[in-house]
Amino acid sequence: MAKNIAYRLFSVSDMFHSVKISTANKKTQGIRKEVYACKKRIRVISTIITLVIVFSLIVLVIYCLASYFSGFNSATNENDSVTSDNSFRAALIDALYSTHPNEEFTKSFNKTLSDAGFEVDIFQGTQVTVDFLKKLPKGYKLIILRMHSALGSNNQLYLFTAEPYSVGKYTQEQYFQLVKEAYATENSQPVFAVNWAFIKRCMTGKFNGTLVVMMGCDGTLDQLMIEEFLNQGAVGYVAWNGPVSLSHSDEAILYLTHLLYIEKMPLKEAVEKTNSQIGEDPNWGCILELYVPQ
Known part of the structure; x- marks a missing residue:
């Protein structure tokens, strides 16, 4: 009888222990479910926040690009109303003045072109800024670019304005690599310089029917620059095929304009x-080259 009672007591104790384990397991499972649900909520919230951030960034980029290109268009279209037929208009853009x-x-x-019946516009020195190039009127038959030019590290040709460089100016153009800081010599002050992409984005439509003459160095060594002027309607692009001294360039371009507009010589023959007659540059050996639309 005593053994039987002991057995029963053991059984009750064992059952009580089993109940405790079962209850503990249920609590553990409940906690795990709560933790899992909490983690799931956190993942959902994190995903939503990430999507909102990505969407906001996309909207911001689209807005910036839209503002950027609309700004270019407004700058390009400004002053279009003052343009007229380009049969008798010429411009000398002299950033080196x-x-x-x-x-x-x-x-x-000025005398050569005036004698040939042209209206001549001369822009000199500090007039030649990035904004000036953006707002250059359409309608010139001849544009002479008396500007320092050089190839950058990316082998793109840069035309030097006379505007002192400032890191906080033309930030969009700098970001999109249309303009950059440039030095004519090691000891000179930095100025803004523009490349072919600037011509494309900021000077659209300004060269239709125009002969463009580049007086600086290396003018024919950047195919993108040549193509951009011609794509915008230029009837010809004349430039030096290497480094050139300014005095030699001045002499040659004056002679070229005389042949073209006083002697009425065809463009190809005038360049040749x-x-x-003037010869190659005595220091660098470069000559003028002509490119026309195909």
């Missing part, structure tokens, strides 16, 4: 005669 003026060149150029 502040540091390397040549009054004889300016007077001779300029090279033969």
